[in-house]
Amino acid sequence: MSVNSLVNKFEYALFRHRMLVLVIFLLVTVGLLIKATDIKLDAAFTKNIPLKHEYMQTYLEHAEDFGGANNILIAVCDANGDIFNPTFFETFRQVHDDVVYTPGVNRVLVKSLFSPSTRFIEVVEDGFAGGPVIPADFVADKRGLDKVKSNIEKAGIVGRMVADDYSCAMITAQLLEIDSETGEAVDTLEFASSLEQNIRAKHQSEQISVHIIGFAKMVGDVAEGAKGVVLFFLVAIGVTALMVYFFSKSVMLTVLPIACSLIAVVWQMGLLTILGFGIDPMSILVPFLVFAIGVSHGVQMINSTGKRVAAGMDAKTAAESSFRKLLVPGGVALLSDTVGFLTLLIIEIGVIRELAITASLGVAVIILTNLVLLPVLMSYVKFSAAYKARVATPSVRAEKFWYAMSAFATKRFAYVILVITAILFAAGYWQSQQLKIGDLHEGAPSLHEDSRYNLDTKLITDSFAISVDYINIMVETVPSACTEHDIMDRIDQFQWLMENVPGVQSAVSLSSVSKTINAAYNEGNQKWRVLPRNTQSLVQASSRVETSTGLLNADCSVMPVMVFLEDHKAETIERVVAAAKKYGSELGDEQTRFMLASGPAGVMAATNEAVSAAQQPMMWYVYGAVIILCLLSFRSLRATIAVVVPLYVVSVLAMALMTKLQIGLTVSTLPVIALGVGIGVDYGIYILSSMSQLLRDGMPLRQAYFEALKERGSAVLFTGITLAIGVSTWVFSALKFQVDMGILLTFMFIVNMLGAIVVLPALAAIFWRNNR
Known part of the structure; x- marks a missing residue:
């Protein structure tokens, strides 16, 4: 059975039982709304x-x-x-x-x-x-x-x-x-x-x-700062509603996509509660993205239905036609989003995995709320004669604008566009190679430099000789090792070497404390500030150090070397970890192992390495999912390439922008790339799905692109600009990581939209050169 046949059967069953469908959606929404009220902010160190x-x-x-x-x-x-x-x-x-x-x-x-x-x-x-x-x-x-x-x-x-x-x-x-x-x-x-x-x-x-x-x-x-996200969410709803009204010129057509997108958020929250999840402060921004994606697809639906009504169809027939036309491309786009977000599960950090589940769950329910519920609701809308007349006779200015844009699908413009794209890609790729893994600034990167927490951090680091950024290298050896001169001496050498690594403020270990105690036993003479070679003297020096100091365990088989760092910047941690591995391998043996790591900087080092290891696989999985779904949808390699290439260029440019703005790749910024790809793919799929059938029918490429722009172009431009405006307000957030995400998502929304309407047709001019 073909896909079209399945879609037709689904459409017949859906619109034949419209009232039953609405009752089911109402009951499910009320039930999930009640569950959603139980959701809690959930944060744990281990996550x-x-x-x-x-x-x-x-x-x-x-x-x-x-x-x-x-x-x-x-x-x-x-x-x-x-x-x-x-x-x-x-x-x-x-x-x-x-x-x-x-x-x-x-x-x-x-x-x-x-x-x-x-x-x-x-x-x-x-x-x-x-x-x-x-x-x-x-x-x-x-x-x-x-x-x-x-x-x-x-x-x-x-x-x-x-x-x-x-x-x-x-x-x-x-x-x-x-x-x-x-x-x-x-x-x-x-x-x-x-x-x-x-x-x-x-x-x-x-x-x-x-x-x-x-x-x-x-x-x-x-x-505490995340509570302000509620305000940003309300602002986003207001801005989006104004933009949708400006686009549709209809109160009802404004309310319906907004309402269906909010229902998607309610379903997302309710399902998270049922599955036993809370919402982490780091993923509290995801509901806004779900709302934005919902509006994006909702606008395509009202745009398509409105044009069919203006062409002479009644509301029910127009909604049925739009449902058939948009279910496959919209479903493929949303499945691409969902699978793309699920690829974040490969990163073995709890907070990112929960973000992946939260985002993929939210996008998955949009398939039901905005591709199923919305067209059913649209079938009941009474379109005014003025609306039909306005949509049926598009302005001459709009026609001229779309025709001018269709020139991007001609050979003359295509080569210029592709050369510029290649230059931007090469420059972006070179810049992106300098992207740092981890934090690039002092203090907590999630908060602004002038936040109370970061001011407290600055006061403590300025007032005390120790740093709050320290890493413990655990020396695992034999019991009673603190009585063996050879082992204690190697620990002492390791400490000395680490103290001379750039970025290290100081270090302390049982060996260095024992040397001080040995000098004290000899009238405080600094000449005796050495490790005694005599076992009894060594026992005398080390036995004074209690386990509560954190420098040894009960049987002296584990003795940490505590290394205090000047800061927790990515390059500092990377340099110290590399030195610890090098010196540990040189001084260690089967009996004595220098094991990384504990302490706050040790956790950061592990997190940075996990993010670094996951970066490339995540990109491969995200694009692998998009490519497979595009191949299944379009059944065309060239169509898939035309959709994916602009996406990949934008991803590289986004990483270049991160380097330029000194935004490191961290737990909070890594998911943005996947989120941007997932949302950006929608533009290309909608444009190309409208062109594909026309091209198969033999229509010249420029004409096919012109018709696609007339049908979908205004909705694509609208959603790109609306989403960008919504996330751009995040620059006023009390949370630094939200500001960073806002900048990156604004960039990706706008540039992905430009890629779909500028670069995609230029690639099409090369791939479909016979459609002149």
């Missing part, structure tokens, strides 16, 4: 990392002993620049206690001046003396504060737990994945909210300021 990556396997293996990368840093600062006063210490103690008892915090791994594990050791005449930095009988008077200041200096924690200029003190805490009290996964967004309410708002005053950073806090700020 943002590639869990199957070798670095993350090391990270997960040792997370219990050394904590994970999901931590928070809280800097409490005194406005006068000196923490040694009673008010500060009382407030700081309260902040410490509140952090310890915040649900979701690993209480054992909370570190601050008030932690019992924060101790000092000093060399005295008869050996060593030491104790907690803040003693049990601490009183915040002058004597007590002077003693604490002395203990801080003896402990060597200036720059780490206390700011270099004594203006701030630090609290660090590891987060749990599962809340020990409830047994459920920690709600990251709720945790971030509790930090604001129970820590910052509760303790911040004119004298005391509180600064909080960490993954959970960053996601919370992103979620």
Whole structure:
């Protein structure tokens, strides 16, 4: 049975039972609307990392002993620049206690001046003396504060737990994945909210300021900024409605495609809830794209139906004809979108996979709402005589415009267009090769530089000697390895080599701390700041270091080297990881392995490598899906090439634009390429599907393209411009990644549209040269 025969049977059944179809759609929409109200913002640390990556396997293996990368840093600062006063210490103690008892915090791994594990050791005449930095009988008077200041200096924690200029003190805490009290996964967004309410708002005053950073806090700020997406969505609906009305000059023809597209969004949200998914702050923009794609296809439907009514058909017959005409090309375009989005599933990062499911689910339901429901609704529309007259007699200006555009399908213009396209492609390809994987700027890339989170990050990195960007290289070796000089010496060499890598701020390991302790055992003489070769002396030096420092595990079989970076820019992480691999392979053996990686920068390194590895396969899968569906639809290799080539040129130019604007390829920007291809393919499919039959009937190419432009050109131009206007408003977003996505999508919508109406006919002039 042919495709046309199937379409005809479906059309007959659909329009014969129109009222039943509308009742079914109404009931399903109401049910899914109720489910959609239950959808929640869902964010988790593990969703943002590639869990199957070798670095993350090391990270997960040792997370219990050394904590994970999901931590928070809280800097409490005194406005006068000196923490040694009673008010500060009382407030700081309260902040410490509140952090310890915040649900979701690993209480054992909370570190601050008030932690019992924060101790000092000093060399005295008869050996060593030491104790907690803040003693049990601490009183915040002058004597007590002077003693604490002395203990801080003896402990060597200036720059780490206390700011270099004594203006701030630090609290660090590891987060749990599962809340020990409830047994459920920690709600990251709720945790971030509790930090604001129970820590910052509760303790911040004119004298005391509180600064909080960490993954959970960053996601919370992103979620807060994402609330503005609702406003952008409403603006987009308003702008789109005005544009559709300008296009159709009819209130009813404006309401119907907008309503069907909103129904698609409702179905998407309801189905996500039924499948057990929430919506991540990173994918909260997808419903807008679903709405935009729905309007794009809806406009094609109202445009086609309106022209047939103007030609003399009644509304029902016109809707049936448009349904038959557009179901296959529209369905192929939407299937291309759906399959293209599903290719994102190859990237083993939870947040991207959920975005793929969210986007593909939304686009799939558009097939029902805008290609099935909309024509049924259109069959009930009463078209006015004025509307029929206006559409039946297009303006002379429009005819001249389309005829001038049809010149792109002539040999004379085609060669010029293709040469310009080739030059743009070559320049874009060269520029795109410089595209960086990962973040290119300091601070959280999802937020603006002047956001509170990034200002807090800047204050902490400026005030403390350590960086919040650190990577742990786990040295896995034999039990009691800290008593073997050869192993400890190799760790020491590795640390020294890493400290001399550009971009590394400092490094610390059990070896470097043991050297300091050994010097202390010898009256603090710096000449003895070496690793003892004698086993007993080495035991004496290393046994003073507790497991709570994070420099060794219980049996000394794993000893991390903590490398603090100057920033988390892509090239810095890439350089440090390459050096760690090189030096680790040179110094390691079967017994001692230098394994990457843990820490925030370790997670970024794994994520960058996962994104880099997925970039090319994703492009191949996206274009493979588009090519296969175009071949099945057009049954023509040259038609498929004419659709795909402009798409690929635009993808390359988009990556070149990212390089020019210093936008790195990250978890948030990688899906944009697939989204742009998926949406951009619609233009070419609609134009070429209108031309194909005319060309098969022997019509000259320019005339066939002219007829296609008259039938579909205005809708293609309209949707390209409307979609671009909608996403261009994102430049005003509080979220930096939304601004980046808005710029890229605006570019891809406009240039894909130009590719379909300029480059596609130029290729057609070469491929169908016999149709003169």
